[in-house]
């Protein structure tokens with residue numbers, strides 16, 4: 546299967562000398578849902594930010610859909626990101642003064658594209674927001690707000706959606722709804738999703754899990770169950786500095 550996102554020998558050392566990524570090579574196949582897990586400080590967010598072109602690695606290469614981001618200057622990289630990459634963060638980042646529909650088309654507008662209203666309504670419908678296009682975010686539940694964030698990420702038809710703890714601020718039921726939605730957009734609509742999470746139950750919605758420890762890849766699990774993920778996480782400490790699982 547083709548990798549939509551590929552990182553090769555990725556290194557990131559922050560000012561002050563912290564090495565957050567220490568030679569990570571990984572591929573994320575088209576149409577797959579991958580969770581990235583690891584202890585706090587293991588480099589998950591750094592990996593996501595570097596892979597998404599939000600931050601520059603200190604060394605190594607990042608490819609998205611055949612374009613090498615690491616060989617791209619800042620302005621074209623920003624343009625590429627706006628058109629080809631979708632984001633869903635823990636804090637949904639909706640603008641409070643804009644309606645559901647206006648928030649949904651925000652990234653399209655930032656990319657200088659004219660929204661196709663019928664398509665946008667179609668996406669909202671599909672995400673269970675079809676009857677709330679004119680609602681302001683403050684009148685939505687946390688789960689509904691996160692659905693708007695997913696809608697906003699989807700309408701640009703990105704090559705990949707990166708999600709950083711998308712359910713971290715949600716109650717169990719809303720979290721399940723959002724995770725099911727992410728799984729649906731991957732399995733029924735062929736999207737590619739890479740999600741950072743701390744939660745083994747959330748990770749079990751993914752097709753596979755990549756584990757990080759101390760900025761290095763520390764194994765993977767396919768068709769993960771929450772128990773298997775929790776078990777592996779509990780033993781990650783044993784592997785630090787050691788062998789891949």
Ligand SMILES: Nc1ncnc2c1ncn2[C@@H]1O[C@H](COP(=O)(O)OP(=O)(O)OP(=O)(O)O)[C@@H](O)[C@H]1O
Pocket residue numbers: 559560561563564565583584585586587588589590591592
């Ligand atoms: N902007 C920064 N400047 C300096 N050090 C940083 C910066 N961002 C992250 N780090 C350090 O890099 C390492 C990896 O951080 P990162 O946020 O990628 O880990 P994480 O696995 O996402 O952690 P968490 O699960 O706690 O969010 C940590 O030691 C962190 O302190």
